Amino acid sequence: MEAKTRILVVDDEDRIRRLIRMYLEREDYQVDEAENGDEALELAFTNDYALILLDIMMPGKDGIEVCKEIRDKQDTPVIMLTAKGEEAHRVQGFEVGTDDYIVKPFSPREVVLRVKALLRRSTTAGSFAPGANSAKExxxxxxxxxxxxxxxxxxxxxxxxxxxxxxxxxxxxxxxxxxxxxxxxxxxxxxxxxxxxxxxxxxxxxxxxxxxxxxxxxxxxxxxxxxxxxxxxxxxxxxx
Structure with missing residues (x-):
């Protein structure tokens, strides 16, 4: 049986984690959860995740710090979850290596679409290739x-x-x-x-x-x- 694509959801709000998890599991993803930055880093460095959904504003280590530490060791795709008023934090997120961001409040379907799009682009060679006939580009x-x-x-x-x-x-x-x-x-x-x-x-x-x-x-x-x-x-x- 083929292993499911594994995703880590990091947010200090249990309600948000459960909502995202429910929608991602409907799409047959395997989802792990972390409620703070330290837990997120421990999971990120001991498991092979295809993608990490990461909230910016968390007590203790925030999403910016977590993303920076992840980027120092690996290139796992990261989507940052931000509130509407956190524009400066979003810019910080991109500076430390975030691949995409989603603004709260968000539609769970938007999360699924963004996850699918980023996973498709990060795992499918030739996503921008001009043609499929070339043996090696x-x-x-x-x-x-x-x-x-x-x-x-x-x-x-x-x-x-x-x-x-x-x-x-x-x-x-x-x-x-x-x-x-x-x-x-x-x-x-x-x-x-x-x-x-x-x-x-x-x-x-x-x-x-x-x-x-x-x-x-x-x-x-x-x-x-x-x-x-x-x-x-x-x-x-x-x-x-």
Whole structure:
């Protein structure tokens, strides 16, 4: 029998945990619960979760601290649960590596859809591939290589550890060099947001992506170019 996809739900409110759990279990996910940050970290580091749903505001260690500690050790996809008035915290969440966020009060069906979308994008190689006929898709540039089948990025020959969303953003930009994308376009294409979403989501992910690339290859980091007043593009420098 195939093992169920395992998800960790972290929230200090029992009612919210039970509600999310009920809807996810209806979709045949296996769900574990944690009511505080310390419990969440213990579970996250001793189990193999496909995704973590994490509340920002909790007593003790909050979601920002928990996400930062998780990101220091692993790239498990994280969806942050936030209240409407916590916009600054959402930005902090993206800065420490959150992949997505859901604003409370939320529809349980929205949670299920966001979970499915993030799991699909983080586990299915070729989600942005232009065609299924190519045996292996590797995009090669000077200083940077992206293996779409393996979801692996090399900068100057060294592997770069990226979250699923950071990888998707890099791949989406790199598959169309010199094409400029507005932030709104990137939210729609990479995050699948059409009518909601904070534009700073894009900015914080670009910032983190550049920082990770720059630690290994400043030349690779320079390929992600800001087009002021518009958005971003992937630019390949002329090495001739």
């Amino acid at each position: 590797i995009i090669e540039f000077p200083h940077l290589s992206i293996d779409q089948d393996a979801h692996r990025v090399l900068a100057d020959g060294k592997e770069v550890s990226l979250t699923p969303k950071e990888y998707e953003l890099l791949y989406f930009l790199a598959k169309a060099p010199d094409k400029v994308y507005a932030r709104e376009q990137l939210l729609k294409e990479v995050w699948k947001y059409e009518f909601f979403g904070d534009l700073r989501t894009v900015d914080t992910h670009v910032k983190r992506l550049r920082e990770k690339l720059n630690k290994i290859s400043p030349d690779a980091a320079k390929m992600i170019v800001t087009v002021w007043g518009v958005g971003y593009k992937f630019e390949v420098a002329d090495e001739s």
